[in-house]
Amino acid sequence: MKLYRTAAGIFVEENSKWHRLASSDWTALVSRDDLPSYLSTLLQSATVSEAPDPKMILAPIESGEVWAAGVTYFRSRTARMEEAEAAGGGTFYDRVYEAPRPELFMKATPHRVVGPGAAVHIRSDSKWNVPEPELALVVTPAGKLIGYTIGNDMSSRDIEGENPLYLPQAKVYTRACALGPCILVTDQLLPPGTLISLRISRAGNVVFSGETPLSQMKRSPLSLIEYLYRENTFPFGAVLLTGTGIVPPDSFTLEINDEVQIAIEGIGTLVNPVD
Numbered sequence: 001m002k003l004y005r006t007a008a009g010i011f012v013e014e015n016s017k018w019h020r021l022a023s024s025d026w027t028a029l030v031s032r033d034d035l036p037s038y039l040s041t042l043l044q045s046a047t048v049s050e051a052p053d054p055k056m057i058l059a060p061i062e063s064g065e066v067w068a069a070g071v072t073y074f075r076s077r078t079a080r081m082e083e084a085e086a087a088g089g090g091t092f093y094d095r096v097y098e099a100p101r102p103e104l105f106m107k108a109t110p111h112r113v114v115g116p117g118a119a120v121h122i123r124s125d126s127k128w129n130v131p132e133p134e135l136a137l138v139v140t141p142a143g144k145l146i147g148y149t150i151g152n153d154m155s156s157r158d159i160e161g162e163n164p165l166y167l168p169q170a171k172v173y174t175r176a177c178a179l180g181p182c183i184l185v186t187d188q189l190l191p192p193g194t195l196i197s198l199r200i201s202r203a204g205n206v207v208f209s210g211e212t213p214l215s216q217m218k219r220s221p222l223s224l225i226e227y228l229y230r231e232n233t234f235p236f237g238a239v240l241l242t243g244t245g246i247v248p249p250d251s252f253t254l255e256i257n258d259e260v261q262i263a264i265e266g267i268g269t270l271v272n273p274v275d
Helices: 026-030 035-043 074-087 090-098 157-162 164-171 221-228
Strands: 002-006 009-014 017-020 065-070 103-108 133-139 145-153 177-185 195-202 205-213 238-241 259-264 268-273
Touching: 002 026, 009 035, 035 145, 035 177, 065 145, 103 164, 103 221, 133 195, 133 221, 145 221, 145 238, 145 259, 145 268, 157 164, 177 268, 221 238
Parallel strands: 065 238
Antiparallel strands: 002 009, 002 177, 009 017, 065 103, 133 145, 133 238, 145 177, 195 205, 195 259, 259 268
């Protein structure tokens, strides 16, 4: 089933039927370790409703934090090494790709996140910007995986490549993260063959596209969650981006008015313009 946060309330879609929940407390709902079974029970007596207006759909986060894992795909490892080579940091990414401990970093707080249809942003002090399409894990305060959404980890590659210590500036800024359109509610792991795809359009023409299966991700979702929650607490839970295996060529950079579409099988499609 799919859970939507909207300006008109909380909706659940299951088997092409829509239900509006009586509760409006999104944070309490997604903090439940038993969310999959809880929603199944609610829907047994819920009234079927009309689908919400797509323009009303919000990012599936109200409180909490968005974190991200880096260098989880071989393609991202190679790209990050190329970025940082001139700054002397190229081998850092090769080493973290092979290491037991993953790279984890804070990506966004809710006010820096946009939902479907809202514009993601490229920094005015950067000349090389790309979207990073990622599977996002939705995790409760207790560290329980209760679902998945789609994430766009906007990145300024030239800033990060200048010096690896500039990673927060390359990754964390206003509207540098998009999430949505829903949470696929399940405590089961997605099939390894699940495809993530990216399409970037400019003036109506596709200027880049690519796809990768989850099987190309080196680290497992549960191991990433375990490391994130080590010696750390998340009173409102966390959304954890799991890295990207789709990287446009070095000659490509986003431009204002581009459109980014990220699709993940079983979840849906996240569409955002660029400004």
